[in-house]
Amino acid sequence: MFDGTQRRIVSMWFPRLASDRALRLCAVDAPFALTLRQANTERLYDLNWQAEAQGLSRFMPFAEARAFCPALQTRPADPSGDLRFLAGLRRWALRYCPWVGLEGEDGLVLDITGAAHLIGGEEPLLDDMRARLDRAGIGVRLGLADSRGAAWALAHHGQGVAAPGATAAALDGLPVAALRIDPETTTALQRLGLPTIGALARAPRAPLARRFGQDLLTRLDQAMGHQPEAITPWSDPPHFATRLTLPEPIGLTADVMAGLDRLLQALCVKLKAHEAGARALSLTLRRVDQNSQVLPLRLAVAMRDPARILPLFARMVEGVDAGFGIDQLRLAATLVEPLPLQQIGDSRAAQPEQLDNLLTRIGTRIGLDQIRRFQPLDSHIPERSFRLVPATEAPACRDWSAPRPRPLRLFPPEPVTARGTTPPERFRWRRMQLTTGRATGPERIAPEWWGDDQDWRSGIRDYWRVETKQGRRLWMFHTPQRPGWFVQGEFS
Template identity: 60%
Template sequence: MFDGLRKRIVCMWFPRLASDRVLRARPVDGPFALTLTQNNTNRIYCLNRQAEQAGLSRGMSFADARAYCPGLITHPARPDLDARFLVVLRRWAARYCPSVGAEGMDGLTLDVTGATHLWGGEEAMLDDMRARAERAGLSLLVACSHSRGAAWALAHYGQEGGGLETLPVAALRLEGTMITSLERLGLRTIADLEATARAPLARRFGPQLLTRLDQAFGRAPEALAPEGDPPHYGVRLSFPDPIGLTGDVMNALERLLKPLCTKLKAQETGARCLVLTFRRVDQESQDVPLRLAAPMRDPERLLRLFERGVGEVEAGFGIDQMRLEATLVEPLPAEQLSTAQTRPGEDRLSDLITRIGTRIGLENIQRFLPSDSHIPERSFMTVPAAFNGTPSAPGSGWRRGQLRPLRLFPPVPILGTGSQPPNQFRWRRMAFRTFRAMGPERIAPEWWQDDENWRSGVRDYWKVDTREGQRLWLFYTPQNPGWFVQGEFA
């Protein structure tokens, strides 16, 4: 077989991926570590070389690490951002070969078969990887071998050019309990496993051990599943002659929306932010952004929502190219609609919020959402109407329970004695007479919240109908006798 077509697999291991990602943006001179709460214990998630030299290690509790190294600088770990950073590194590694896949949470696997000669050989290619990673501030251990398992073992436990036989059994990617059992039997290296009869090993440890052993030596195949680039939601249209009329632009936009929405539907996603870019004949560009209150992929609705922005475009001497891109997408799986659902009404509400949001900003359109608290002041929260992508129908998500007033305000003291609502009282310079009272409803403070207004203890709430027509919400504090008005019913 031609030497250049031998199977060659490269394993790139970034042992400090998480900490390197943070330190690239904010360098730290000294021991540094990322912490993550696991099983109610804050532990070291990743650390730099200085922290390792100070005696710290992954998995150590944060309290022990601070005791070992008082000058340790820490930062909360973000595994989600680490995963996104690994995707960026995978795209960078595609410069060496088209087949690149993720290897765990901190590594990459490359099938460089037939591509090493483009870099002057394997050694030159690996040296280029190390040099580029060092310039980028990344710790990298890399190895190339005839199989995926061998490349992983050499990158994690060996040196490039060394053999597999001298490596520990942990280099076979085995479970921790299996590694401990093998070491107790005196099987500490891969050479020890190779010299042992296979049948007893299979009976005691199952087929996984021998499968990993054969994969490392290339006797058993192991697939390399390269990951493709995420879908790109962008379309472009060029014109042989410049256009400038609003009708022509809208017709061209309709032609762009149809293939874009088709692609969104195929991926079961919906656009939340779109950017329509116009390139004029004088090479100037103008963008028309559109932020949506809910994910959407209906071309007719999107076309109507673009009308205002397109009408404000200055065409100049004409537009010779249009580009439409969905810069932010969200999952929008297909749903089975029934007659009981109100999807058309929700769509109209989303379109209304989007139209208003294009004028004053989506974040300035507020709505109420329920909050998990029985304290009246904390039983709701105010959020943007496009919160979480779906402007729900009014009242959705609210628990049905005790009737609450439509208007709440800070408690106002009134004169009254006893645990029953007063027959007469003054509030806001007006005199009121009690006609009917319903209650009490006792509400206790939440001991886990530090709320100064509720430190006085429990409150007994009453719904009071007055002869003057107002329906008020009063409460009584038995531990410190007093009456207060806090709300007004519609």
């Protein structure tokens, strides 16, 4: 009898994980496959049993598969969605044991040592797994043995249970491919007359090590249970949320802020432990009548300082309708970004924090998306050398330099009446009669041939800095192709 001290491992293999997931969303009673483009060729990524019955297989070119089976129905594959689905199955498998890890991209591995008796034994446990997955429309093959390698071999090539201490007997007749080795090694072993694991285990080890290396013997020892193989569970991401349930309802703003301060202290400690900062927070206030009010707060930058975050909630908390009282507060960081620890600097380092606090305060009133800043672009065309972006989308550019001086004020070109290729001595602009005092230039700017800006179809421009005797400092240009003068900017 099994006394509970022997390690027992279950391997769950989902041979049609991707297609089963797709058919759960929209069932198809016909040959069905998922396609994925690889190396400029559309290939079958996964398929159901009806498509396999038509002679189709994975990685077959889609054009060839359609020729074999004209009734084949397809959809685009979503490998990232399949991985998320497998992660959901991992969480579901925690009902059987606390130690569950991923096995490649289509399987799970469970350490059920000491847990099978909770469901009546090993056979009832495997039957329960099959029944639940079958009801969910997910095909599965199961293997149970003393080692991870043996359980994987049984799931992929035998689908059975190896009794405690009988691993060698259960694996004796399985092919050597069940040892998780590469196809080239498998073919070489078959040519040597070692097609099964039992034949390989009985062969001399020294010649095998010289010809195939130590990896083959390591896989054999792991399957037989002579060498341990760890199961690394995939831990869930940290959950940044705290909750405070009150023994008596509260309704004063000061009381709510005091409770929020306690929640912020606990939340920021957790954020600091993970070197993260909150970009968006959500405060949920539950009233005694079970109605809740949610106060969202978006931050200009990632923060984890309670003293900086707490005052930003004050205005929203003042407008809360407490009703007959608030009995629960819940604070969650809905958007988290990395925030590594930094060396404490001098007092000048506080200036960016003051700007971030100001942006956040204004953002709570008008919305952070309404606050914008200029960002430089790699273009010599004046109109294309910058763009407006939300202030929280990208950091401010502190080294914005141009090879030539540029005016702070730019506007669409405004024509002036003048002739010649050099700035005119007198010209009229915006109903003002101006006289040129000093002119610097020209700076020739050519249009970008890869762009389609209609304003630059006239050709090159010769720009001049013109200082007038009336005090105006203008940025003017002349177009040689179509002679004319224009004013496009003004220096401060």
